[in-house]
Amino acid sequence: MADTFVLEVATPERLMVRENVTDAQIPAADGYVGILPGHAALLSELGSGVLSYTANGRLRSLRVEGGWLEVLDDHARVLATTAQAAE
Secondary structure, three states, X not given: OOOOEEEEEEXXXXXXXXXXXXEEEEEEOOEEEEEOOXXXXXXXXXXXXXXXXXXXXXXXXXXXXXXEEEEEOOEXXXXXXXXXXXX
């Protein structure tokens, strides 16, 4: 099993994130979902909140709202209605 997976966060306007990450916490419609490498396949409506992830040992975050989340074995895609850097 790999130590990382690819996280993509996109809005209708642009690709916000495409990085190899070790973990991610993503707001789904019914609460936060924690994603690690090798996570089971998942399709969920995206909620509103702070999406956080660890890349290269650094914790990063974005504010996302509405859209969809797709998780595959080595890939997580967030298609958000809106997203902006939380820093």
